Amino acid sequence: MGVMADEVTLPGVAKQIGVSPATLRRWVADGVVPLPTGRWTPAAIAHARIVARLRARGSSLNALKEASRSGRLAFGYMEDLFPTTDGGYSRDEAAQETGLEPALLERVWQALGVSPSELERISEDDLQLLRYIAAVLSAGFPLVALRQLVRVYGQA
Numbered sequence: 001m002g003v004m005a006d007e008v009t010l011p012g013v014a015k016q017i018g019v020s021p022a023t024l025r026r027w028v029a030d031g032v033v034p035l036p037t038g039r040w041t042p043a044a045i046a047h048a049r050i051v052a053r054l055r056a057r058g059s060s061l062n063a064l065k066e067a068s069r070s071g072r073l074a075f076g077y078m079e080d081l082f083p084t085t086d087g088g089y090s091r092d093e094a095a096q097e098t099g100l101e102p103a104l105l106e107r108v109w110q111a112l113g114v115s116p117s118e119l120e121r122i123s124e125d126d127l128q129l130l131r132y133i134a135a136v137l138s139a140g141f142p143l144v145a146l147r148q149l150v151r152v153y154g155q156a
Helices: 010-017 021-029 042-056 061-069 091-098 102-112 124-138 143-155
Strands: none
Touching: 010 021, 010 042, 021 042, 042 061, 091 102, 091 124, 102 124, 102 143, 124 143
16 A cells, blocks of 8 residues: 555654654654554644653753653644644845844754754744844843843743
8 A cells, every 4th residue: 555645754743843753663662653544634734743842951861751641742633723824935035125144043943942944934024023132132232131032932
């Protein structure tokens, strides 16, 4: 039986959330990311994305496995309630639009706790956030202080 054209694959999910396929495979095998039907549903992808973000912020795999098993990470269905759209802007287009250097955009994204792969296509809402950041910086707010605020916002 062949793979359906719209079937989501483990390598595709790994790329989407910014981890290696081997890492994602290990998370599924260890029960950190549940995949009961063996298929990547929107909820399973959202769960994997949450695990990736929490790992990037320093959460241990054991803590995430326990949270996953106890249902404390079982809110992937929220992604269905608030669907995302493919971004309309590239990193370079966002840099040009905001006047921020691409490297600074990456640092802001990292401080927010967002996967670098999500910077490849930027939504209109995210572009507006970057415009606000550019305006705050051009008004003279120190970059170091702004990065600290963005990091706190991202953790919240």
